[in-house]
Amino acid sequence: MKHLPKHLRPRWRYLAVGIECWPDASIGRRSFQRAVWYASQNLLGDPGSADADLTVVRFAFADGAGEALLKVRRGETDPARAAIACIDEIDGEPVGIAVRGIGGTIRAAEEKYLGRRGQVPEERNVVFENEDRVAVVRNGTGDVRLETSFVGATDLDYDLA
Structure with a gap:
């Protein structure tokens, strides 16, 4: 054909x-x-x-x-x-x-x-709701790990531990 x-x-x-x-x-x-x-x-x-x-x-x-x-x-x-x-x-x-x-x-x-994904995500220990937690941080925002899920937060919502 x-x-x-x-x-x-x-x-x-x-x-x-x-x-x-x-x-x-x-x-x-x-x-x-x-x-x-x-x-x-x-x-x-x-x-x-x-x-x-x-x-x-x-x-x-x-x-x-x-x-x-x-x-x-x-x-x-x-x-x-x-x-x-x-x-x-x-x-x-x-x-x-x-x-x-x-x-x-x-x-x-x-x-x-494509190919430029911004910052590579990194894990940090943060203080969120008066407790030490782990957050995955990228591009100035963080996903804070709770007991069963994540919550999205900016750097103004949490403090570095």
């Missing part, structure tokens, strides 16, 4: 996405792709979801922070961004997702928007 001529091939745009979650969360590529498909289908419906054709191209997640590169058809970036904004949890873990930017090629999107 012959390839389509260049003017008939589908054109793609690549969305660079930042993912943030609690430090002990474990999110895989497959579950992220499933969440993207469900959000797209729920917001855009079957025809809109098929038009956008959102696919995860690159995915990395560790220590509560990650990034992904999503392929979307040209002209469908606005509906795709709206669908991604609807994702609030993956596998029962609450997540924050932000589109960092859009590129015309994988290489351009990676070089411009």
